[in-house]
Amino acid sequence: MFIDGRSVPEGHLVDTDICIIGTGPAGITLGLEFADLPFNVCLLESGDFEPRPEISELNKGPTTGRHGEALDCRERCFGGTSNHWTGWCRPLDAIDFDQRSWVPHSGWPFAKDHLEPYYSRAHEVLGIGPPRFDAEFWKHPEGAQPLPLSPDLVRTEVYQIEARRFGPVYRQRFERASNLSVYLHSSVVELHGRPDSTRVFDVTAKTLEGNSFRVRAPFFILAAGGIENPRLLLVSRSRTNVGLGNEHDIVGRCFMEHPHVNDIGFWVAAQSSIDLSYYRPWDEQEFRAVMGMLVLGREVAIRERRLGFSATLYSRPDEGVRNPLSPSVQRSAADVEDLDTSGLDGSDVREYRCYCRTEQTPNLNSRILLTDDRDALGLPRARLHWELTEQDVLNIREGLRILGRALGEAGVGRLRMPADDLDAGWVGDIAGGCHHMGTTRMSMDPAWGVVDANCKVHGVGNLYVAGSSVFPTCGSANPTLTIVALAVRLADHIKERMR
């Protein structure tokens, strides 16, 4: 059932069993898991079924550091940002869950094995294929092969791609479910606790029309994204004046993105016709596409103390078949004319590009803060300060170096490295992928985490967080598959507590 929050009388109290704040992939997955069970679930969505400018305006806020568009790439509507995502799905690697001595504050409270069953269930929610991502399993329909790179250095895996729009796809399910009530146009502005209690009692939702109402429940789940989750915790000060779960000043800190570097580190093939078809999206019958990609080998990552690094390969249609030694390629001459091809076969050398996405180290200074400026609902706006460390930049370059080594060893080609100067242009061009992670991070130690292994806020008995804001580290894989897997897992936990 969908209810327009603007029609709810001022001061009305909604009593329910579980209150979910946000209907993006995490919130909708939770709703699906709870559908038609013998308890009531209320979902509060800030927007409508489609994005609206006046509601998107609530996202705005200043940014410092990098990535000026980060706050604007979110969507407030039923389905959330899944309504405009690219659908690239891949799980985190096993190493991403490990405590790594070279990655500050790393280590999830559980290993990847623990999450595997939830990943499998997440595949159903996302409408993708079997939970396999290895090249041995995924055979190209026309026989295209992965590059023969040493798997100790770089291995080929795949993305499964299905840009499922959670809003339109699951709307009917939510309409029909007997126990789900979705309140649209209903933005949560505060979670209420009391100084003498460890519980959240209710939340206040407001609409842009001016009316507000409260929702009371035994359980609350914050699923509003990597910016709004910490923002709402920080503004909720009825229990303590530092914000919910923020006794150790960790809420909003360790904001992570996946640093993306495009059009850099291009390489040339030794053979006249390297077939990159495996690394282009190919159609699948059951879902949209599969696409090969490259990821660092576990052993080399440990040996060389690297963070996550992955790359996709492509050829540029306008340049991909030219000999870089040819005088006709004058405009890129600075890049390619001085390449020595003596170690390569033949003169028909081609140019290709790679697109890297990497892992960011958890960094306390990279964070979400509140400003004095307020939005139309009276809520302090969020300020994002995205800060990369020298280690983050070095990791991109060293990941490319390992990729270049693998390409050279296989006789496939040579890779051009970006400048090692931290002030180089490419460093300034590092962008994010609209992956907002880490701001309510998971840790067994309340001093270093906002939520525990069950995604429950430390020190608050009935408040949980869903979404990539709980990632303590982020690997290099796109986050949605893991977001959905963690939501499935959280739903199981809540169902157990509801018994």
Added chain:
Amino acid sequence: MTLSRRELARLLGRSAAVWAAWWAHGCTSIGWRDAPSVSAQQAVDERLDRTLADPATRESSKALGRAYLESYGGSRDELRREIAWAMDRVATRTKPSDDLFRRAVHADFAEGEMVETSGWLLSHTEARFSALVALAE
């Protein structure tokens, strides 16, 4: 660090005490290598001749080689010897028909013996060869 007998002798002088200390140390702090094989040196020369005869490859190699020399230096003899050594290193692992230079380059990458020259990530052997081309004219 690897040195030829002659270079080693020049560095250490003829002091018996120094030589004795070095031998006692197990010859491990400084690598010991004989001169490269004649066949490997001939292979380097042949490859150099072929490269110099191909204008496109020659020019690209020279540009790259100049950049290498600016960063790392090296004389013709040293470069030629290093390349030949690299080929000798893989000779026992290859079939007679194999291109030793290519095998040496492969071995460099496999062992992480790489160098950045003009931004390109190259095997040490191929970078040295470019430098040799640059010095050839």
